[in-house]
Amino acid sequence: MAHVLISCRAFITLVFVLSVVGKLKGRPAFRGFTDSVRALAPRLPAGPTAVAVIATEAVIVVLLALPRTSLAGFVLATGLLSAFSVAIAATVRRGEQVACRCFGAASSAPVGPAHVVRNAFLLAGSLTGVLCALTAGGDAGGMAGVTTSLVFGAAAAGVTLLTDDISRLLRPLRQEG
Numbered sequence: 001m002a003h004v005l006i007s008c009r010a011f012i013t014l015v016f017v018l019s020v021v022g023k024l025k026g027r028p029a030f031r032g033f034t035d036s037v038r039a040l041a042p043r044l045p046a047g048p049t050a051v052a053v054i055a056t057e058a059v060i061v062v063l064l065a066l067p068r069t070s071l072a073g074f075v076l077a078t079g080l081l082s083a084f085s086v087a088i089a090a091t092v093r094r095g096e097q098v099a100c101r102c103f104g105a106a107s108s109a110p111v112g113p114a115h116v117v118r119n120a121f122l123l124a125g126s127l128t129g130v131l132c133a134l135t136a137g138g139d140a141g142g143m144a145g146v147t148t149s150l151v152f153g154a155a156a157a158g159v160t161l162l163t164d165d166i167s168r169l170l171r172p173l174r175q176e177g
Helices: 002-023 027-040 046-065 067-094 113-135 142-161 163-170
Strands: none
Touching: 002 027, 002 046, 002 067, 002 113, 002 142, 027 046, 027 067, 046 067, 067 113, 113 142
Protein backbone atom coordinates (compact mmCIF):
# COMPACT_ATOMS: atom_id res chain seq x y z
CA MET A 1 0.00 0.00 0.00
CA ALA A 2 2.85 2.39 0.75
CA HIS A 3 4.08 2.15 -2.86
CA VAL A 4 0.69 3.06 -4.23
CA LEU A 5 0.38 5.98 -1.82
CA ILE A 6 3.77 7.36 -2.89
CA SER A 7 2.82 6.96 -6.57
CA CYS A 8 -0.50 8.74 -6.06
CA ARG A 9 1.18 11.56 -4.13
CA ALA A 10 3.75 12.02 -6.90
CA PHE A 11 1.08 11.83 -9.62
CA ILE A 12 -1.37 14.34 -8.19
CA THR A 13 1.34 16.65 -6.82
CA LEU A 14 3.13 16.88 -10.19
CA VAL A 15 -0.09 17.57 -12.06
CA PHE A 16 -1.04 20.38 -9.69
CA VAL A 17 2.49 21.85 -9.59
CA LEU A 18 2.51 22.07 -13.38
CA SER A 19 -1.02 23.41 -13.38
CA VAL A 20 -0.17 26.24 -10.98
CA VAL A 21 3.07 27.08 -12.79
CA GLY A 22 1.33 27.07 -16.18
CA LYS A 23 -1.40 29.42 -15.01
CA LEU A 24 1.03 31.81 -13.34
CA LYS A 25 3.61 31.78 -16.13
CA GLY A 26 2.61 35.29 -17.17
CA ARG A 27 -0.33 37.59 -17.71
CA PRO A 28 -1.43 35.91 -20.96
CA ALA A 29 -1.52 32.50 -19.25
CA PHE A 30 -3.50 33.82 -16.30
CA ARG A 31 -5.82 35.78 -18.60
CA GLY A 32 -6.40 32.68 -20.74
CA PHE A 33 -7.23 30.63 -17.66
CA THR A 34 -9.60 33.33 -16.41
CA ASP A 35 -11.33 33.36 -19.80
CA SER A 36 -11.77 29.59 -19.66
CA VAL A 37 -13.20 29.86 -16.14
CA ARG A 38 -15.68 32.43 -17.46
CA ALA A 39 -16.77 30.01 -20.20
CA LEU A 40 -16.76 26.83 -18.10
CA ALA A 41 -18.50 28.33 -15.05
CA PRO A 42 -20.50 31.31 -16.37
CA ARG A 43 -22.42 31.81 -13.12
CA LEU A 44 -19.24 32.40 -11.09
CA PRO A 45 -17.15 35.58 -11.03
CA ALA A 46 -14.26 34.61 -13.31
CA GLY A 47 -11.39 36.58 -11.70
CA PRO A 48 -11.97 35.58 -8.08
CA THR A 49 -12.78 32.00 -9.11
CA ALA A 50 -9.54 31.74 -11.11
CA VAL A 51 -7.54 33.03 -8.13
CA ALA A 52 -9.34 30.64 -5.76
CA VAL A 53 -8.66 27.67 -8.06
CA ILE A 54 -4.95 28.46 -8.32
CA ALA A 55 -4.68 29.03 -4.56
CA THR A 56 -6.47 25.74 -3.87
CA GLU A 57 -4.16 23.92 -6.27
CA ALA A 58 -1.14 25.40 -4.47
CA VAL A 59 -2.51 24.32 -1.09
CA ILE A 60 -3.03 20.80 -2.48
CA VAL A 61 0.63 20.70 -3.54
CA VAL A 62 1.79 21.68 -0.06
CA LEU A 63 -0.54 19.21 1.67
CA LEU A 64 0.53 16.34 -0.57
CA ALA A 65 4.22 17.17 -0.15
CA LEU A 66 3.98 16.46 3.56
CA PRO A 67 3.21 12.85 4.52
CA ARG A 68 1.20 13.85 7.61
CA THR A 69 -1.19 16.02 5.59
CA SER A 70 -1.48 13.90 2.46
CA LEU A 71 -4.98 12.70 3.33
CA ALA A 72 -6.21 16.29 3.53
CA GLY A 73 -4.46 17.01 0.23
CA PHE A 74 -6.14 14.08 -1.49
CA VAL A 75 -9.57 15.03 -0.10
CA LEU A 76 -9.15 18.62 -1.30
CA ALA A 77 -7.86 17.42 -4.68
CA THR A 78 -10.82 15.07 -5.05
CA GLY A 79 -13.25 17.92 -4.38
CA LEU A 80 -11.54 20.29 -6.83
CA LEU A 81 -11.21 17.61 -9.51
CA SER A 82 -14.90 16.75 -9.07
CA ALA A 83 -15.84 20.40 -9.65
CA PHE A 84 -13.59 20.53 -12.74
CA SER A 85 -15.16 17.31 -14.03
CA VAL A 86 -18.70 18.60 -13.65
CA ALA A 87 -17.86 21.89 -15.42
CA ILE A 88 -16.06 20.15 -18.28
CA ALA A 89 -18.72 17.47 -18.73
CA ALA A 90 -21.49 20.11 -18.78
CA THR A 91 -19.58 22.14 -21.39
CA VAL A 92 -19.02 19.06 -23.55
CA ARG A 93 -22.69 18.07 -23.21
CA ARG A 94 -23.77 21.57 -24.34
CA GLY A 95 -21.44 21.27 -27.33
CA GLU A 96 -19.62 24.51 -26.53
CA GLN A 97 -16.11 25.16 -27.81
CA VAL A 98 -14.08 26.28 -24.77
CA ALA A 99 -10.29 26.19 -24.80
CA CYS A 100 -8.78 23.99 -22.14
CA ARG A 101 -6.48 26.20 -20.11
CA CYS A 102 -6.16 23.71 -17.28
CA PHE A 103 -2.38 23.99 -17.48
CA GLY A 104 -2.20 27.63 -18.51
CA ALA A 105 -1.74 28.76 -22.08
CA ALA A 106 -0.06 25.51 -23.14
CA SER A 107 -3.12 24.25 -24.99
CA SER A 108 -5.80 25.84 -27.08
CA ALA A 109 -7.63 22.57 -27.77
CA PRO A 110 -11.29 22.78 -26.80
CA VAL A 111 -12.46 20.66 -23.90
CA GLY A 112 -13.94 17.42 -25.10
CA PRO A 113 -14.42 13.77 -24.22
CA ALA A 114 -10.66 13.29 -23.79
CA HIS A 115 -10.70 15.87 -20.98
CA VAL A 116 -13.56 14.03 -19.27
CA VAL A 117 -11.47 10.84 -19.43
CA ARG A 118 -8.40 12.73 -18.20
CA ASN A 119 -10.32 14.02 -15.20
CA ALA A 120 -11.67 10.54 -14.46
CA PHE A 121 -8.05 9.31 -14.44
CA LEU A 122 -7.06 12.14 -12.08
CA LEU A 123 -10.03 11.41 -9.84
CA ALA A 124 -9.09 7.73 -9.75
CA GLY A 125 -5.57 8.68 -8.66
CA SER A 126 -6.86 11.07 -6.04
CA LEU A 127 -9.45 8.65 -4.65
CA THR A 128 -6.87 5.87 -4.57
CA GLY A 129 -4.67 8.27 -2.62
CA VAL A 130 -7.49 8.88 -0.13
CA LEU A 131 -7.97 5.14 0.39
CA CYS A 132 -4.24 4.49 0.71
CA ALA A 133 -3.73 7.40 3.10
CA LEU A 134 -6.50 6.00 5.28
CA THR A 135 -5.11 2.46 5.31
CA ALA A 136 -1.40 2.73 4.49
CA GLY A 137 1.23 1.82 6.91
CA GLY A 138 4.45 0.01 6.90
CA ASP A 139 7.59 0.19 4.87
CA ALA A 140 7.82 1.48 1.31
CA GLY A 141 10.50 -1.08 0.54
CA GLY A 142 13.58 1.08 0.82
CA MET A 143 15.05 3.41 -1.74
CA ALA A 144 14.32 1.15 -4.72
CA GLY A 145 10.64 0.93 -3.82
CA VAL A 146 10.33 4.68 -3.28
CA THR A 147 12.13 5.43 -6.54
CA THR A 148 9.94 3.04 -8.51
CA SER A 149 6.83 4.56 -6.95
CA LEU A 150 7.97 8.09 -7.81
CA VAL A 151 8.74 7.11 -11.40
CA PHE A 152 5.30 5.50 -11.76
CA GLY A 153 3.62 8.63 -10.37
CA ALA A 154 5.64 10.86 -12.70
CA ALA A 155 4.72 8.67 -15.68
CA ALA A 156 1.02 8.91 -14.79
CA ALA A 157 1.37 12.70 -14.57
CA GLY A 158 3.12 12.76 -17.95
CA VAL A 159 0.33 10.81 -19.61
CA THR A 160 -2.21 13.15 -18.03
CA LEU A 161 -0.41 16.25 -19.24
CA LEU A 162 -0.30 14.88 -22.79
CA THR A 163 -4.07 14.39 -23.03
CA ASP A 164 -4.47 16.74 -26.00
CA ASP A 165 -1.60 15.14 -27.93
CA ILE A 166 -2.77 11.59 -27.19
CA SER A 167 -6.37 12.36 -28.19
CA ARG A 168 -5.12 13.91 -31.45
CA LEU A 169 -3.18 10.74 -32.20
CA LEU A 170 -6.19 8.54 -31.54
CA ARG A 171 -8.63 10.50 -33.71
CA PRO A 172 -9.33 8.82 -37.01
CA LEU A 173 -7.80 10.59 -39.98
CA ARG A 174 -10.37 12.55 -41.96
CA GLN A 175 -10.60 11.68 -45.58
CA GLU A 176 -10.69 14.57 -47.99
CA GLY A 177 -12.91 14.79 -51.03
